Amino acid sequence: MQQIINTSDNYQQQLSNEEELAYKSTENALKAEQKQQPYKVSIKKLEAWFGTKQALKDINLDVKENTITAIIGPSGCGKTTLIRCLNRMHEMTPSSRSKGQVIIDGIDIYDRNIDPVIIKRRIGMVFQKPNPFPTMSIYDNVAAGLKLNGVKDRQLIDEIVKESLQGAGLWEEVRNELDRPGMGLSGGQQQRLCIARALAMQPEVLLMDEPTSALDPMASSKIEELVHDLEQELTIIIVTHNMQQAARVSDYTAFLYLGELVEYGPTKKIFENPEKELTERYISGKFG
């Protein structure tokens, strides 16, 4: 299991035992599967609907640990829906449903013994538009999830806040103004604050939905560098509309079209020598 913060042992102890047990109980049941499971994330026959509208069809995708996977495809093809299925956010939309398996570290996150709250903690998400908690300080934005999970040790929270902000490449810019409102930061800083907030929960997988689409090129390239650095600690799945960004940051690329996974493979291959004509047409900007 990846630990991005040294203090995580202490932190883990503070997490509710009950939650941990609920998670662990399926761990045993699925041990056999886990042994044969070399991937960090394995998506099997995933389908998703909004009411009667099917947004994802038979998605099969395996993601290796400590890699960056880009999800590309035209607007409405299901990119956001796909990553929302990976931390059980999809089911929070009224009348939505999904089918199939999402196996993370050998555990099916849709197993009925799994608490979705734990899943959201272990599989972090950063959204298209930076969304710091509007009334909270920089410090509290990062600490909020820890406090919500019952962590009370102030010194421990201080350490995790610092390490998360360092991990998000924001510490040097905000270390002397942690009490200022998170909303007072620039757009790029706000997005890094949201990344720090996600890191504070010590996720194993980080999902990012077009994290730079609202940012200027300088702020975007800072996030790209950060994503690259975080790959050492995390498995990252990033949705992007920007082909150059996908080519620059990712190891693997998945191309979705009309809810189907058209092609998936090493980014270099997808961009230089794709198997499918549709992929080639999309990559070269012939539609989208």
Ligand SMILES: Nc1ncnc2c1ncn2[C@@H]1O[C@H](COP(=O)(O)OP(=O)(O)OP(=O)(O)O)[C@@H](O)[C@H]1O
């Ligand atoms: N809340 C919703 N209710 C009903 N249909 C939805 C909802 N959200 C998305 N959809 C539909 O599901 C399909 C996939 O949408 P999704 O948001 O996953 O696409 P996307 O690839 O992320 O698009 P974009 O690039 O514009 O963000 C689309 O047809 C969309 O209209």
Ligand SMILES: [Mg+2]
């Ligand atoms: Mg989207």
